[in-house]
Amino acid sequence: MVSSILLQDHHEKNNYNSYLYKKPIIIKLATTMEKKTSNGNGSVKKSAPKTAKPKSSNASENGSMQESQLMKLFQDELKDIYWAEKALTKAIPKMIKNATSEDLAAALEAHLEETQEHVARVEQVFEILGKTATAKKCEAMAGLIEEAQAIMEDCEEGSMRDAGIISAGQKVEHYEIASYGTLCQFAETLGLEEIKNILGQTLDEEKAADEKLSEVAESAINVAAAHEQE
Ligand code: FE
Ligand code: FE
Ligand code: ZN
Numbered sequence: 001m002v003s004s005i006l007l008q009d010h011h012e013k014n015n016y017n018s019y020l021y022k023k024p025i026i027i028k029l030a031t032t033m034e035k036k037t038s039n040g041n042g043s044v045k046k047s048a049p050k051t052a053k054p055k056s057s058n059a060s061e062n063g064s065m066q067e068s069q070l071m072k073l074f075q076d077e078l079k080d081i082y083w084a085e086k087a088l089t090k091a092i093p094k095m096i097k098n099a100t101s102e103d104l105a106a107a108l109e110a111h112l113e114e115t116q117e118h119v120a121r122v123e124q125v126f127e128i129l130g131k132t133a134t135a136k137k138c139e140a141m142a143g144l145i146e147e148a149q150a151i152m153e154d155c156e157e158g159s160m161r162d163a164g165i166i167s168a169g170q171k172v173e174h175y176e177i178a179s180y181g182t183l184c185q186f187a188e189t190l191g192l193e194e195i196k197n198i199l200g201q202t203l204d205e206e207k208a209a210d211e212k213l214s215e216v217a218e219s220a221i222n223v224a225a226a227h228e229q230e
Pocket of ligand 1: 085206
């Protein structure tokens with residue numbers, strides 16, 4: 001039995017870089033598991049003994065094994081994004097301090113408030129699962145935050161640094177969009193409807209934040225272009 005999880009296209013509203021998102025990604029889970037019909041001492045019997053469980057029972061066992069593996073993966077990803085969101089509540093204020101454009105600072109302020117809400121939502125999800133909220137260092141987000149810091153140090157204050165902050169910010173948003181998109185799909189596959197809805201709200205806010213940064217970037221470019229014409 002091969003169970004396939006279809007990761008839906010969460011990006012259909014974005015009309016840029018859309019080639020990256022057009023094709024749904026198929027994850028094949030535990031396809032090798034069913035092939036292991038070892039009799040316990042390492043050798044594989046060609047015909048199962050008569051006392052073996054009926055096929056349908058084996059299939060459902062494999063199904064629940066896959067489900068518990070997916071549940072573990074889901075919880076690992078949740079710990080990862082929990083660390084990432086908490087790290088962002090500390091990183092975004094630095095980006096706000098470094099921003100020159102009022103639009104950019106306002107967009108970051110608004111998203112900082114949302115990010116605090118994102119932390120609370122992940123805690124809510126852990127609670128629903130009956131688990132203690134635990135963070136596991138997300139190396140990817142740590143790297144993205146480090147890069148943002150380097151950009152701010154390297155770029156001259158003003159529109160250049162703003163452009164760098166937008167660039168770093170959008171990389172962060174895209175990481176979050178990918179994470180929450182996957183988490184929502186896993187939740188759906190696991191039949192966790194309430195959790196899927198909670199994380200779906202965050203996913204929508206990450207997408208909106210990304211779009212807002214694009215808007216800020218476009219208006220900044222327009223302003224720069226207008227100055228060049230003068
Ligand atoms: Fe977030
Ligand atoms: Fe991560
Ligand atoms: Zn975000």
